[in-house]
Amino acid sequence: MTNPAIKHYLQFNDLNADEYRHLFARAALIKKKFKAYEKHHPLVDRTLAMIFEKASTRTRVSFEAGMYQLGGSVVHLTTGDSQLGRAEPIEDSAKVISRMVDLVMIRTYEQTKIERFATHSRVPVINGLTNEFHPCQILADLFTYLEHRGTDTLGQPDPARLAGKVVAWVGDGNNMANTWLQAAELLGFTVHLSTPSGYEVDPAVAGLRSSGSYKIFKDPRDACAGADLVTTDVWTSMGYEAENEARMRAFANWCVNADMMRAAKPEALFMHCLPAHRGEEVSAEVIDGPQSVVWDEAENRMHVQKALMEYLLLGRVA
Ligand code: CP
Secondary structure: OOOOOOOOEOOHHHOOHHHHHHHHHHHHHHHHHHHOOOOOOOOOOOEEEEEEOOOOOHHHHHHHHHHHHOOOEEEEEEOOOOHHHHOOOHHHHHHHHOOOOOEEEEEOOOHHHHHHHHHOOOOOEEEOOOOOOOHHHHHHHHHHHHHHHOEOOOOOEOHHHHOOOEEEEEOOOOHHHHHHHHHHHHHOOEEEEEOOOOOOOOHHHHOOOOOOOEEEOOOHHHHHOOOOEEEEOOOOOOOOHHHHHHHHHHOOOOOEOHHHHHHOOOOOEEEEOOOOOEOOOEOHHHHOOOOEOHHHHHHHHHHHHHHHHHHHHHOOOO
């Protein structure tokens, strides 16, 4: 049985709008301190276990550097160098690991796997990407959007400024698209989805209450029309490599290019969670162009995850 006193972050909708307001404010403060080389050590003597069953650059570095910067330490495990790769049940792994650390971050395949781990964990569990969801990435993406286009009069990120905005999702109906759908419903914006036939988003995965926060478009240019943010991801996510050739053919018209960006609002931003393949899901002129904020987006993974770890372990600190 999951301990209701423990707060996990397995999907974007595990937190509510007010908790996101708190996280964005904390992330802004934590980022400011980091830039000023000011110590922020709320997690002294706390340990984060990071479990990777898939490859990573940003998630590994942002969680590891972030935990050290908070005064804590990390243990890094992969399938290949732990008993997870030798079929130790996930439930047993959860019971053991969570007796020795204060927090666990997992990148794995099925969402059910992280849910089983969380059910048997004594400590909070964070989703570092599953086949179905990537909540830490969307947390960083929203913070990045607010930094650029949604601050209040004091220069603070204001999630109320997301209301009514349009995010165009061009490409695979994958874990990122599912998470965007959860975020839109929770924070009051709309997602325009355009995916090739056979690679559609299944809104049931996101568990939405209604269909009011998304619209589906056949033509990706139509999805981008009037958008405040255009975003995409690789055509072949980790775990789907066997489909790569078929995907290359199916996704050929879903490359975010200058024509699509021209259809969006003049002040629209471009985001990509990275790693990117220039000439496939995005043209070089877009990802390396003036509307792209992909490097801020990558850096902000660390700042928002520091706020998230602080919140899951300490609650609302002032
Ligand atoms: N965006 C993202 O999760 O990057 P990594 O796969 O490098 O962790």
